[in-house]
Amino acid sequence: MKVSDFNYDLPKELIAQVPIKDRDESRLMVLDRKNKTIENKIFKDIIDYLNPGDCLVRNNTKVIPARLYGIKEETGANIEFLLLNRIDGDIWEVMVRPGRRLMPGVKVTFGDGILKAEILEKMENGNRKVKFEYNGIFNEILDKIGLMPLPPYIHEKLKEKDRYQTVYAKYEGSAAAPTAGLHFTNELLKKIQEKGVEIANVTLHVGIGTFRPVKVENVEEHNMHSEHFYIKQEDADKINRAKKAGKRVIAVGTTSCRVLESIADENGMVEATEKDTSIFIYPGYKFKCLDALITNFHLPESTLIMLVSALAGKDFIMKAYREAVKEKYRFFSFGDAMFIK
Numbered sequence: 001m002k003v004s005d006f007n008y009d010l011p012k013e014l015i016a017q018v019p020i021k022d023r024d025e026s027r028l029m030v031l032d033r034k035n036k037t038i039e040n041k042i043f044k045d046i047i048d049y050l051n052p053g054d055c056l057v058r059n060n061t062k063v064i065p066a067r068l069y070g071i072k073e074e075t076g077a078n079i080e081f082l083l084l085n086r087i088d089g090d091i092w093e094v095m096v097r098p099g100r101r102l103m104p105g106v107k108v109t110f111g112d113g114i115l116k117a118e119i120l121e122k123m124e125n126g127n128r129k130v131k132f133e134y135n136g137i138f139n140e141i142l143d144k145i146g147l148m149p150l151p152p153y154i155h156e157k158l159k160e161k162d163r164y165q166t167v168y169a170k171y172e173g174s175a176a177a178p179t180a181g182l183h184f185t186n187e188l189l190k191k192i193q194e195k196g197v198e199i200a201n202v203t204l205h206v207g208i209g210t211f212r213p214v215k216v217e218n219v220e221e222h223n224m225h226s227e228h229f230y231i232k233q234e235d236a237d238k239i240n241r242a243k244k245a246g247k248r249v250i251a252v253g254t255t256s257c258r259v260l261e262s263i264a265d266e267n268g269m270v271e272a273t274e275k276d277t278s279i280f281i282y283p284g285y286k287f288k289c290l291d292a293l294i295t296n297f298h299l300p301e302s303t304l305i306m307l308v309s310a311l312a313g314k315d316f317i318m319k320a321y322r323e324a325v326k327e328k329y330r331f332f333s334f335g336d337a338m339f340i341k
Contacts (some may be wrong), residue, residue, distance in 0.1 A: 033316070171199075
């Protein structure tokens with residue numbers, strides 16, 4: 001199976017640069033796997049496809065304003081940090097630019113001195129291990145001087161930080177948003193619950209690796225990046241109730257899907273867990289827990305388009321993507337949604 005099998009032509013103007021005014025007014029393409037039909041709807045119509053007893057599983061991670069711009073203390077050179085992973089306390093793994101200027105011992109200042117960092121070591125992957133110094137609360141300082149780490153294909157400045165967060169974002173730790181969840185409003189979620197649909201949460205902190213291209217030609221040779229997640233017992237119980245009752249488990253986004261498939265046993269049952277996952281789902285994979293998926297439109301040749309192809313079938317997905325281009329759907333993080341049922 002070749003990576004190029006998952007390519008498609010996408011006009012640049014269809015890559016959404018800004019979020020739509022009303023979250024649930026984005027478009028929704030509904031794919032029926034059994035009948036191989038495609039419907040074009042509005043996202044708030046999703047409620048019509050959810051049934052009492054179904055369990056909707058969402059990722060409640062929260063994006064931190066992880067992009068920092070500072071200056072190298074010795075020279076005044078401009079430096080960019082992207083916070084990736086808190087290693088321990090005030091020590092973080094950071095992606096830096098330009099890397100050649102940031103060797104161990106170098107100090108960088110941000111926000112007129114309210115935040116300082118020292119490079120501790122250069123890591124094997126080229127990132128840096130750094131230690132921050134500050135007075136006060138680190139997350140409050142980030143809120144003041146940090147920027148949302150928007151994907152590389154978005155070139156417009158984000159006017160409202162909360163538009164790159166889901167309305168149910170709770171636990172800070174992501175370098176990218178679980179974008180399928182951006183379409184939900186509190187009002188829509190309330191209506192879904194009133195219909196008798198259970199809502200369960202998982203927490204997977206999305207890493208910047210989600211944007212990294214697949215660099216091998218043979219799909220099976222790709223090494224998937226690892227991300228940390230956890231699920232509480234009360235949420236595992238909701239998922240298991242749905243499975244036992246013969247109802248559907250519907251993931252909001254590929255991150256929720258990856259959590260479910262990382263922890264499910266052969267009967268689709270899950271339990272409270274905290275660990276890392278590097279699960280790579282591509283055609284040929286047999287889903288254990290997931291029954292349906294709400295997702296966005298993904299980059300050509302990405303691991304995410306491979307995941308949705310594993311669920312719906314590659315030929316059906318590529319047909320749907322061609323129709324989405326023809327119908328001028330909005331693509332990627334701030335784009336429209338797809339429901340695979």
